[in-house]
Every structure is written in structure tokens, then in C-alpha cells.
Amino acid sequence: EDQVTQSPEALRLQEGESSSLNCSYTVSGLRGLFWYRQDPGKGPEFLFTLYSAGEEKEKERLKATLTKKESFLHITAPKPEDSATYLCAVRFGGATNKLIFGTGTLLAVQP
Amino acid sequence: ETGVTQTPRHLVMGMTNKKSLKCEQHLGHNAMYWYKQSAKKPLELMFVYSLEERVENNSVPSRFSPECPNSSHLFLHLHTLQPEDSALYLCASRETGTGREKLFFGSGTQLSVL
Numbered sequence: 001e002d003q004v005t006q007s008p009e010a011l012r013l014q015e016g017e018s019s020s021l022n023c024s025y026t027v028s029g030l031r032g033l034f035w036y037r038q039d040p041g042k043g044p045e046f047l048f049t050l051y052s053a054g055e056e057k058e059k060e061r062l063k064a065t066l067t068k069k070e071s072f073l074h075i076t077a078p079k080p081e082d083s084a085t086y087l088c089a090v091r092f093g094g095a096t097n098k099l100i101f102g103t104g105t106l107l108a109v110q111p
Numbered sequence: 112e113t114g115v116t117q118t119p120r121h122l123v124m125g126m127t128n129k130k131s132l133k134c135e136q137h138l139g140h141n142a143m144y145w146y147k148q149s150a151k152k153p154l155e156l157m158f159v160y161s162l163e164e165r166v167e168n169n170s171v172p173s174r175f176s177p178e179c180p181n182s183s184h185l186f187l188h189l190h191t192l193q194p195e196d197s198a199l200y201l202c203a204s205r206e207t208g209t210g211r212e213k214l215f216f217g218s219g220t221q222l223s224v225l
């Protein structure tokens with residue numbers, strides 16, 4: 001069964017303390033892996049798309065990487081404004097062209 | 112402003128009420144979606160309208176009824192809902208075609224069913 005799992009469920013960091021969020025998947029025919037950020041009371045906001053193993057994307061303090069089985073979202077020297085829920089989603093091919101979301105990682109960065 | 116506007120932002124309704132959620136996108140996209148987001152669960156796709164084709168999740172109860180009168184507007188009609196339908200309902204849009212697969216979400220309607 002196609003599945004997307006995110007870990008940890010919640011993460012608390014001190015400002016400046018770097019860490020990584022994980023998104024592992026078991027899908028056939030990966031067509032793309034997406035990272036979104038969601039602030040309380042708002043809809044998810046697109047961050048990155050990764051299409052093939054070895055690909056990396058960066059934006060400010062965030063860097064996303066992709067292997068054949070998982071993706072990491074690395075957060076370098078986080079600030080309190082990076083606090084949010086980070087969602088991973090995987091689109092796989094075939095007849096349904098379906099997009100599956102993980103349950104997210106709730107990140108809290110304390111000053 | 113993401114270009115996808117949802118109204119109302121909050122809705123409280125009784126189980127016998129009929130209400131509608133509205134979504135409007137100003138991005139020129141040709142696919143629109145309804146998602147349900149419940150606490151500690153993945154986003155659940157409810158309905159897709161893409162290039163005038165409707166795709167629905169067969170597990171969505173018939174008390175939810177979508178309507179897409181044109182490529183910019185999407186509605187979700189609600190009737191005789193249950194308390195377990197309380198959730199955040201998100202509308203999203205995107206361009207169809209390879210390489211344009213990122214979704215743009217609205218801020219959602221927080222629905223409470225009493």
C-alpha cells in the first residue's frame with residue numbers, strides 16, 4: 001500500500017539549533033515529492049518540489065533532499081518564525097496520479 | 112494573499128442545517144480541489160475538478176456535494192452533517208501539466224458541527 005510517514009510528530013528546538021525532519025515513503029512510480037509549510041489558521045504554503053533521488057533544493061534556512069526511500073528537510077540555525085507544521089506529500093504515477101500527504105511535523109523554535 | 116480565497120473562515124452549524132462553502136481562485140488555474148484536514152490525520156482529498164472533469168473520493172459521504180460552475184469558482188454544499196465532519200476544509204488549485212504540480216491552498220473554512 002502506498003504510504004507517506006513523517007517523523008518526528010513534534011520537534012522543539014532552541015533558536016540556532018539545527019535539525020532535520022524526515023519524510024519516508026513507500027510508493028511505486030514516484031512523480032514528485034512536495035514540502036509545504038502550514039501556519040496555524042492558514043492553508044499549507046508550498047516550499048519545494050523534488051523529482052529524483054539526489055536532488056536538493058534550498059530556500060533561506062531550509063534545505064530539502066531526496067533519496068529513493070525518503071526526504072529530509074534540514075533546518076539550519078532556525079529562528080522562532082520558522083515555527084510551523086511542515087507537511088510532506090508524494091505524487092505517484094499510474095492511472096490515479098494520486099497525491100498522498102503525511103501527517104506533518106509540528107516544529108516549535110524557542111528564542 | 113495566496114490567490115485562493117475561501118469563505119466563510121469559520122462556520123458553526125447544526126446537524127439539520129444546509130450551508131455552502133465557497134472558494135475562488137485568481138491564478139488562472141484549471142484544476143480545483145477540496146481537502147478535509149482533521150487533527151493528527153493526513154489531508155484527505157474529497158473532490159477534484161480538472162479540465163471540466165470531476166473526480167471524487169468514493170469514501171466521501173453524500174452529505175457533501177461539490178459544484179464547480181467555472182474554472183475560478185468552487186463550492187461545497189453541506190447538508191445534514193454529523194459532528195465527526197467538524198474539521199478544516201481547504202480549497203486548492205493548480206495548473207495541470209507536467210512540472211506545474213504544486214498546489215496553492217486557501218486559508219480554509221474551520222467547520223464545527225453541533
